[in-house]
Amino acid sequence: SVVKAYFDQFQNDFTMFLRCRSKELIGGGKMVLTILGRKTNEPYSKESSYMFHLLATILNNMVTEGLIDEEKLNRFNLPFYAPSPTELGFLIENEGSFSLDQIHVSEVSWQP
Secondary structure: OHHHHHHHHHHHHHHHHHHHHHHHOOOOOOOOOOOOOOOOOOOOOOOOOHHHHHHHHHHHHHHHOOOOOHHHHHHOOOOOOOOOHHHHHHHHHHHOOOOOOOOOOOOOOOOO
16 A cells, blocks of 8 residues: 555665764764654554645646646655654664653644
């Protein structure tokens, strides 16, 4: 499935990110990450989709105005995976370079 492929890619990329950061930090150092994700463990959740809805609206308007070819828009793909806190915790612990002190979920209102 597409969701599994996106998660697998996120897992590979995030694990590599952690490995690289672990080489940069001094012993005992701390790292704070801010990541757009979702609160639930349900990968089909629409929690983080509002900004993509805005992007889709803008791109469709650009097609209507003739600024973008509709075929190109139909081929456009934005590979993005919004991890859950559980997934992040698992990946951080599994990679092994860091100990996880805290995961905090903050809500952002995308409504104007």
